[in-house]
């Protein structure tokens with residue numbers, strides 16, 4: 001999904017494995033709505049796909065309507081451990097489906113999302129003449145999507161405090177870059193494939209980003225499986241097996257006939273969900289906050305600190321949301337126990353605060369010497385003096401307090417965002433997403449604040465070392 005890395009790839013996760021390793025022992029109390037509506041516009045979809053595949057894809061699921069759009073429902077009783085869907089690779093869409101004359105002209109820099117978007121656009125132009133028409137015509141229309149790249153300026157203002165704001169801008173510019181890279185190719189073939197606009201391309205990229213799974217082919221659209229909606233607590237995921245050349249889903253619990261069957265797309269925060277999938281969940285245990293901690297411009301040792309930080313602070317290898325990391329950007333996860341159990345706030349952030357709290361060259365040199373004598377990392381150990389250690393952490397506390405305050409103010413002003421009558425429903429949906437996002441971020445920041453408070457209290461009473 002991610003429009004930000006060259007291959008822009010944080011699509012729905014797939015385990016490419018020959019062995020399923022799910023733990024089927026627990027029945028999870030999923031909150032699902034019961035729906036017995038069989039007659040959605042996709043009634044003929046599964047029979048068509050099974051004919052195309054030459055095999056049964058699912059005998060226990062049907063496509064119905066839910067409050068999340070179309071969804072898959074149990075057509076009969078399903079038991080924990082049942083294989084509920086098996087989609088052969090032969091009916092999945094990958095970049096290999098691009099016409100060869102197009103593939104040969106597309107630059108290597110164009111990522112998988114863009115390539116699959118082109119496949120969708122070409123098949124769409126072919127209309128009923130396309131082998132994939134029953135699938136392509138089922139895909140959501142432009143107005144149905146709520147990913148933040150479709151939010152207008154006013155709507156985006158609701159989430160300005162969150163990193164999603166900047167990520168949305170980055171995502172748009174990545175799509176634009178890809179569009180300009182592929183447009184000349186299409187101009188050569190406009191008689192065969194027609195023309196498409198930037199808006200069409202953006203829509204197709206978003207469809208791919210929210211419905212394709214990472215695979216050995218880069219990304220794969222898996223028809224029928226992409227009607228599953230997401231539940232972050234589900235243990236069911238789409239698994240692809242290269243030996244069997246198919247993707248499958250195993251039920252993680254029992255389902256009664258008519259019950260909505262949900263899977264987990266990935267361990268995604270609301271920031272990821274709203275950016276790449278156009279929805280949020282009210283309480284998301286995977287929420288995290290991307291923060292930036294700047295060296296104050298007026299700091300007399302600004303240059304020296306910056307140089308040291310760039311030299312010593314190693315960037316995280318895992319790029320959480322494809323955000324470009326700089327030395328002063330950190331990912332904060334919810335701290336589950338303020339009492340010091342488990343992980344607290346990132347070590348790299350605490351090291352950063354120690355460096356920032358130094359007031360003399362000597363103090364900075366001491367940190368460099370200490371790094372040379374230990375594991376080479378800067379400021380990873382608590383300061384000898386308790387007061388200095390506490391002071392460094394209080395800097396973080398005040399940063400968190402400001403971030404919490406800004407988000408609280410943003411939530412308060414959400415109701416002041418209005419729009420013309422016809423757009424009210426759309427705005428209400430997006431406002432509720434903005435609220436979920438900001439509330440989740442506040443929860444994470446408050447947990448980090450509580451951890452810091454506890455750390456400082458403990459340091460005072462016990463001494464840091």
Ligand SMILES: C[S@@+](CC[C@H](N)C(=O)[O-])C[C@H]1O[C@@H](n2cnc3c(N)ncnc32)[C@H](O)[C@@H]1O
Pocket residue numbers: 067068069070071140210211225226227228229230231276277278279280281
């Ligand atoms: C893979 S598709 C699932 C099928 C989709 N509902 C449809 O009608 O085609 C992913 C999209 O479904 C919707 N969706 C999935 N899970 C959701 C959830 N828990 N809450 C709200 N919308 C959800 C979002 O629009 C998302 O981009």
